Amino acid sequence: MLSQTSHIVTAYLELLAEQYPTIEAASTEIIKLEALQNLPKETEHFLSDIHGEHEAFLHLLRNSSGSLRRRVEELFKDEFSHSERNALTTLIYYPEQKLPLLLEKVSDEAEWYRITLRRLLRIGRSISAKYPRSEVRNALTGSLGSTIEELLHPQEENHQRTEYHQSLIESLIAVGQGRRFVIALAYFIQRFAIAHLHIIGDIYDRGPGAHLILDKLQDYHSVDIQWGNHDIVWMAAAAGSEACIANVLRLSLRYGNTETLENGYGISLLPLASLAMDVYGEDDCSQFMPRDADDRVEDAVLDDVEQRLIARMQKAISVIQFKLEGQIIQRRPHYNMNDRLLLDKIDLEQGTVTIDDQVYPLLDTYFPTLDSADPYALSPREHQVMSRLSQSFLNSEKLQRHVRLLYTKGSMYLVINGQLLYHGCISLTEDGNFTKLVIGDTVYEGKSYMDRVDQLARQGYFSADPVLRQYGQDAMWYLWSGARSPLFGKSKMATFERYFVADKSTHKEVQNPYYDMRNDEEMMRKILVEFGLDPETGRIINGHVPVRVKRGQRPILANGKLLVIDGGMAKAYQDVTGIAGYTLIANSRGLLLAEHKPFVSAEIAIREEIDVQSTTEIIATYPERQLVRHTDQGQQMQQRITALKDLLAAYRDGLIKEAA
Secondary structure, three states: OOOHHHHHHHHHHHHHHHHOOOHHHHHHHHHHHHHHOOOEOOOEEEEOOOOOOHHHHHHHHHOHHHHHHHHHHHHHOOOOOHHHHHHHHHHHHOHHHHHHHHHOOOOOHHHHHHHHHHHHHHHHHHHHOOOOHHHHHHHOOOOOHHHHHHHHOOOOOOHHHHHHHHHHHHHHHHOOOHHHHHHHHHHHHHHHHOOEEEEOOOOOOOOOOHHHHHHHHHOOOOEEEEOOHHHHHHHHHHHOOHHHHHHHHHHHHHOOOOHHHHHHOOOOOHHHHHHHHHHHOOOOOHHHOOOOOOOOOOOOOOOHHHHHHHHHHHHHHHHHHHHHHHHHHHHOHHHOOHHHOOHHHEEOOOOEEEEOOEEEEEOOOOOOOOOOOOOOOOOHHHHHHHHHHHHHHHHOHHHHHHHHHHHHHEEOEEEEOOEEEEOOOOOEOOOOOEOEEEEOOEEEEOHHHHHHHHHHHHHHHHOOOHHHHHHHHHHHHHHHHOOOOOOOOEOOOOHHHHHHEOOHHHHOOOEOHHHHOOOOHHHHHHHHHHOOOOOOOOEEEEOOOOOOHHHOOOOEEHHHOEEEOOOOOOHHHHHHHOOOOEEEEEOOOEEEEEEEOOOOOHHHHHHHOOOOOEEEEEEEEOOOOOEHHHOHHHHHHHHHHHHHHHHHHHHHOOOOOOOO
């Protein structure tokens, strides 16, 4: 009699047999998978803290964080001039825009196409060499796909085959398809320069183009996302959390940047503007003037009237935010956030607020919607405004599509190829232990803590039970601003104090002990072990806190166990960091860290052929070249091979019958 385990194995093999119904089919798949395992490991790119800087981000994808320029230099350094190489790389990055500019200077267009197509094909062959033919073929969609595939795989030793390829190029040019072919090849090169993209959090806020970044990621061939604190607050807002909606609006107004809200997601701010003018129209709201209003590059500088309106809107939504957050704190006492209940500590007659038993004068005492009997209740008008704004967030088709992408491709952390990826921190106590979260009889810490809040974030968006959904949304707000949040990682979010209290000692947000221990190799090893990784070979890849390069800080900590790759892609941080972002690149040879200078604009890059200046540092070199079989993907392939070999044995032993 077969055991239960044997029945399960047989059932699994029968299911596998539906996909591989014959010995030949199973054998062919084994051969293919074993061959794939011996290809070089594909190239992964890691980027963090993009913060809405869509032009810089998209350029880094186009130029493969500087890798494509290096490839062109390697292939053609001695064959044609530096200016021609610049033109070629710019053509690869922006083919539709650059091509007509280049053709304006050409006397023999057909000859230019012959030369350019041969150069692009050579780059394409070099870039795609370590990919299986099947993957290359699948990426070549459209009417030109089969022709590109033919030309990418020449047989140089075969004279007739070479003539055949030359005739293909001549025919393409003769029938006017050179332009389409150049553009298709440029995007093919971009596609295969990066095999997989990891985004270590914070796509949203600061810059104007988070929606454009997510448009790109939505169509990207292979990507994962680790949520940042600025992502989670948008996710909760899209789920309907009014406190998080208020935070999203306040931040956008604080930086004078409503592009993503209004033009990206079609969310009307008119209800809030109307409330602000009616309630705060006589208030100068000087503490709420948008930051960096005179330093914009993308948009026209706001005039005084616009700045005043934005300031009044920001104050209106800030007061609403403090009320809504107070409601969450009161209904979730286990958050231990009573120190953030400040509206009931305001004395308007004295013009003061009490914080931690200390009385401070208020910078602003105009609170017309504050009910001293119930300070955390929205006024009828505020309630009406939030209701309309909530509907706008819930009904924005593009926002909901983008947030679903964040859930589908995203998570609190990821373990992949011996690396642990997360945005903020692993919450620690001062004595170096994992912070504990106790719910009922269950204690969550370290990995289980991260798993629990990941589950709550999904619950807050997807649950059909309104009670569970509300609980999840409140947890997402906590992840945005709570002291034990692994995404926030500070003792408090001192928004109220920054607006209303002059004493800067009240503004201080103490970082989680994790940040003092980031250079402690033993602590980083402890975290790696907690997540099931080998502390000898494993690494942590982290974002969230910008590396202040201009102050001598380094992104490599704990003897290489921790790599912090927030280099300040957002313009708001570049004065602090001195650079404009990092890309970590993992290929079959080792790890490289590319450090980027500021990106001016796509228009200037196209017109003047100016690329992002990047310097690359080798972080680690593998003792032997890494193959696919050394990766998580390779391990999955091996499991598949083992199962297929069991299926072959079952066919040959007569346990399972081949299909007719």
